[in-house]
Structure formats: C-alpha cells, structure tokens
Amino acid sequence: MGVSIKAVHNWRNVLNANGRYPVHIYVYIDGPGEKYYPVKLPQKPSIAEWGGVGPAWVKPTSPYAFQSNKVIQNTIDKITAVHKRMVDANRKLAHYHIEKELNFKGTRIVVNDYFKNYIDNPPELVQLEESTWEKYASFLQHLNKFNPKLRFEEIDVEMAARIRNYLAAQPGIKTKTMAPASVKSLFDKFIVILQHAANEDKLIEKDVVDQITRKVFVDVPDREEGLHWDVIDVRNFKKLPEFALQPSQVRDKKLFLLQIYGCWYYNDLFYMRRDDVHYDHEFGMYVTGRRSKNEVPRLIPLWSYPDAEGIMKEFEDADKKSTFWFRRDAFVESQTYNRNIKVLAEMAGVTREVTAKIARHTGMTLLSRVGLQYPALKKAAGQKMKDVGGVYIKMGLREMIDATALAGFEKLAI
Structure with missing residues (x-):
C-alpha cells in the first residue's frame, strides 16, 4: 500500500499580512486519499525561514528553528510508527489511526x-x-x-x-x-x-x-440465589399474551427474551454489528464477535432457541448498508426498558430480581442446566476457556454444533 509522508508549509498557498504560515504534515494513503495534520510550533515560520527539507525544515535564521524542527520530526515519527504497526499487523493504515495517535496524550509505552x-x-x-x-x-x-x-x-x-x-x-x-x-x-x-x-x-x-x-485470577464466592430467573419464570414471561400488551411492551418482551437466548446485555443488542450475524444452511442463525467488556470472541448458537431467529429478523434494520443489525428505533433508554420489564415480570408472576442485566445471568444459567459442555458454555458467554493443563481449547462453529446437539435445549420449552 502506498503511503507518502512529508512536512509542508502554507499548503493552502494563501498570503497574509504578517507573512507567517502554518506547517502541516501531509499524508497520502492509497484509497483514503490525502490529509493535512497541523503541527503546533512555538512560532509559525515565514517563507524565508522555511527550508522545506528535513531535518532542517525550518532554517537556522529562525530563533525557534531547533524547537520547531524537533516538533516536526516527532510528529512524522509518530505517523511513521503507526504505519509500521499496521504493516506488522497486516492491516491497512487509515487516517483514523493517525488521528488517534496524534491525539494521544502522554507516552504510549506507559x-x-x-x-x-x-x-x-x-x-x-x-x-x-x-x-x-x-x-x-x-x-x-x-x-x-x-x-x-x-x-x-x-x-x-x-x-x-x-x-x-x-x-x-x-x-x-x-x-x-x-x-x-x-x-x-x-x-x-x-x-x-x-x-x-x-x-x-x-x-x-x-x-x-x-x-x-x-x-492471575480472583476467587469470588458464588452469588446468592436469585440473581437469575428460573426456567419457569422465563416460560411464564414468554406466555404473556401479546393482545393484552401495549406495542412497546410486546417489543421489550421480545428483546428481553432475545437477551436470554444470547446471554446478552441490553447494550450488546444495540451495538450488534451486521457482519457478526451469520446463517448456517443446516442449523440456522448464530452470532459471533467480541464482547466489548473484555474483547473475548463469542459464538452464540441462536439455532438452539426456536423463537430467536424470528425476533432477530423482526427487528433487523431494513437498510442492509447499516453497520448495525438492529434498527435504532427498537431501543429505548435503559431506565425505560428496565421499567417496562419490571411491569411485564409482575404480570407474569416473577418474584425474583428484575433488571436488564438479569437476562445475561439467566441465559448462562439455562445453558448450564441443559448440559452445554463447559468449553461451549464459556464460548457463548464470551469468557476465556482453558482446560486443566491451562491450554486454551478451540471452540469453533463445528465444535459448537456438536456441543449443542448433545445438550437438552428442548427441555427448556422457551
């Protein structure tokens, strides 16, 4: 990929009264194109003070030549370092990476x-x-x-x-x-x-x-009983007749069930990316991606729940070019969502704790109860997996298919 980096003076070529002009670092990237990044100098050099060639871009005739050239060199070095990191990682450099680096405050190695x-x-x-x-x-x-x-x-x-x-x-x-x-x-x-x-x-x-x-881990005592719903609670919640509910309640009822199916937080649904949703021709829909909380890869077998795919498609954004899977108007503020869920839970006779976060804990508990094998359970939950010897276990689509086939999802009836 072609990348060009150089310092330029008065790139707009506009003259002013004081005769001093800014310095920018010009960066051209094949594809994204060019961009000019301003360099903050102790004093803008005049046309006569600009040498144009490093390392003495600013001529010694300027009283700020040393400081100015040092700042210019440091800025170019930062951009070059970003480019090198992208090359080493076999990734394409973008202006976003450069902007993030130049806005970095402090020292990157600290x-x-x-x-x-x-x-x-x-x-x-x-x-x-x-x-x-x-x-x-x-x-x-x-x-x-x-x-x-x-x-x-x-x-x-x-x-x-x-x-x-x-x-x-x-x-x-x-x-x-x-x-x-x-x-x-x-x-x-x-x-x-x-x-x-x-x-x-x-x-x-x-x-x-x-x-x-x-x-290096932290031993945490088991949580008190009640921080998840039992399967009977989920069944009663699901059985709530939609004809007796307001449209917003029907929407949030379905989204909460989907949270349980995928062991998701509410925000996980909101930020689910379209390219993380996949379809296996034999088994059905599944979702990959990384948890934003810990960046651990996940693989969620939605095919294990009969209604999951239907809910996913019902709230899918009709714009296929959208970055996100779900349409934006399917979501409300978290406080409103929690309030709606509590009302629905009361209607269903659920006496346990009711919050949006409970859905993730409930989903993980149900996966465990149907007998989903430990590696698959951890993969669906988005947590690191290791065996007794401390070696990480591979858990891909094929392994997840085999694991869910052995589990008793039909017993849940949700």
Whole structure:
C-alpha cells in the first residue's frame, strides 16, 4: 500500500499580512486519499525561514528553528510508527489511526497513559455504560498510586499478581478490605486494556497476556440465589399474551427474551454489528464477535432457541448498508426498558430480581442446566476457556454444533 509522508508549509498557498504560515504534515494513503495534520510550533515560520527539507525544515535564521524542527520530526515519527504497526499487523493504515495517535496524550509505552487515553478516546466498537467507565477510572486511580509510570515491558505474571494483591488490600466501601467481587471487577478492566494493547498496538506480547489471564485470577464466592430467573419464570414471561400488551411492551418482551437466548446485555443488542450475524444452511442463525467488556470472541448458537431467529429478523434494520443489525428505533433508554420489564415480570408472576442485566445471568444459567459442555458454555458467554493443563481449547462453529446437539435445549420449552 502506498503511503507518502512529508512536512509542508502554507499548503493552502494563501498570503497574509504578517507573512507567517502554518506547517502541516501531509499524508497520502492509497484509497483514503490525502490529509493535512497541523503541527503546533512555538512560532509559525515565514517563507524565508522555511527550508522545506528535513531535518532542517525550518532554517537556522529562525530563533525557534531547533524547537520547531524537533516538533516536526516527532510528529512524522509518530505517523511513521503507526504505519509500521499496521504493516506488522497486516492491516491497512487509515487516517483514523493517525488521528488517534496524534491525539494521544502522554507516552504510549506507559500503561497509565495508555489506560487514560483508552478511557478518554475509546475504540469505536467499545460502547459501555457510564457505571462501567467509572470502574475503568477507579482502576486507573489505584494503578497511579501503585505505580504512576508502569511500563508495558515491566508487565508479566508476577507484576499482574502484585497489582491484584494491591487492589485486594485496599479499603472497601463497608469493609476493611475490598470485596473479592470488586477486586475482580477492577482487575478485569486491566485485562481488557492489556488485551487491547496486545491485539491493536503490539505493546505487549499476546502470550504474556494469556499467561496472566490463566494464572492471575480472583476467587469470588458464588452469588446468592436469585440473581437469575428460573426456567419457569422465563416460560411464564414468554406466555404473556401479546393482545393484552401495549406495542412497546410486546417489543421489550421480545428483546428481553432475545437477551436470554444470547446471554446478552441490553447494550450488546444495540451495538450488534451486521457482519457478526451469520446463517448456517443446516442449523440456522448464530452470532459471533467480541464482547466489548473484555474483547473475548463469542459464538452464540441462536439455532438452539426456536423463537430467536424470528425476533432477530423482526427487528433487523431494513437498510442492509447499516453497520448495525438492529434498527435504532427498537431501543429505548435503559431506565425505560428496565421499567417496562419490571411491569411485564409482575404480570407474569416473577418474584425474583428484575433488571436488564438479569437476562445475561439467566441465559448462562439455562445453558448450564441443559448440559452445554463447559468449553461451549464459556464460548457463548464470551469468557476465556482453558482446560486443566491451562491450554486454551478451540471452540469453533463445528465444535459448537456438536456441543449443542448433545445438550437438552428442548427441555427448556422457551
């Protein structure tokens, strides 16, 4: 792929009264085309002060020549580094990658800076609730106290364990030390950042991240009974007669059932991409993709539930060019959605806790109860899989088909 990078002076070729003009870095990429990135200099050079050739773009006649040339060189180096990372990853360079790099604040090799930029400028596919972003910010605060300048090259299994232990020793809201569930919630955010740094920017080896996820974990006591619905609750919810419901209630009833079928959060539906939805000619519809929460690949066998495909198609965006599978008007604010579900649950006689998040826990519980094998269960849930020896288990479409064939989904009758 052809890429051209160079510093240019007064690229618009417009004269002004003071005779000083901005400097931009011109970048041309085959396909996307050209773009000019401004360089912030201590003083704009005049035409007489502009040499035009590096490393002395600004002539020594300018009192700011040294500082200006250094800034220009640093900007070009950043763009070149982005290009190299894309080439090494066998990916196509885009202006989006350059803009993200130039807007990066701090030093990329420092975990704290990388973490902060991830929060301030998250990847386009990462869409999380405000409460989740607060947990990212909370972990960063702890990390800054642990080590304000932790470098990626310092991270290994031992360092990750030290960070986990540091979190575990911090005061909790109502306890002397942080609860295990809180430690896990924060430490999981650290793992997400490491996975992103490994997959997207090659700042840490994937093998190192894999070792950390296998060996450094937080034991969390089993949750109290009630944080999921039993199958009878789901059946009663599904049996609610649609003729007795408002159109918005019918819509949210179907979406909630779909959440259960796919072990999804409500946001997972909203941001489901069209190219993640697939159809096997023999078995039916299934969904792939990565969980935005931890970037772990998923494979969800919707063919296991008779009504899942129908709901998917009912709310599909008619515009086939849309990035997302579902049409935007199928969704309401989370608070409204939760309120609607609670009303429906009361009508169905459900006495357990009722929130949109319960659907994911319910779906995972039901998959376990029908006997879905452990590797397939973890793959559908979007969690890392390992066997007793710590070796990751392959779980592709063929393996998922075999696993669901052995499970007793028909017993659920939902």
